[in-house]
């Protein structure tokens with residue numbers, strides 16, 4: 301029974317090209333859904349069945365994400381904004397799927413969240429704050445003022461949030477920023493702690 305939803309971008313130039321690859325057994329990749337840039341929705345795998353979209357990684361210590369998740373691919377090269385018609389369909393699909401399987405907003409994650417250093421989709425342009433506002437992704441913290449802005453404290457907060465612990469500091473920071481502060485760079489800063497304040501996971 302799925303308990304997690306993983307969002308991806310296709311990194312391809314068209315939905316047709318992505319559809320072709322996602323339906324070709326030779327590639328050994330599949331997903332439950334693909335949403336075209338124009339909002340066309342394709343279902344390729346039944347929600348009850350396993351798809352091959354997540355690969356190696358973990359969330360809250362659970363591995364084999366493919367066996368416990370629904371994968372949604374968004375037609376996007378990774379270099380373009382996500383168009384409104386596509387996001388509208390994503391909102392509706394998430395609302396329905398989350399209700400069907402009682403999946404909480406904190407269980408809607410990006411591929412990069414569960415596979416830091418290996419995957420960067422749905423990428424820095426994905427509008428996480430929109431999903432958070434609609435309660436379709438976990439709300440970020442707003443005013444956590446770290447007592448001690450050390451990497452050790454950061455790692456504890458990040459691992460409590462669900463991110464995999466088995467990656468180096470730099471890779472983990474990059475993954476967390478991709479989700480919450482996509483255009484930030486430089487060393488660990490107090491601002492990196494703010495979104496991690498939420499305890500409701």
Ligand SMILES: [Zn+2]
Pocket residue numbers: 307308309353411419421
């Ligand atoms: Zn992906």
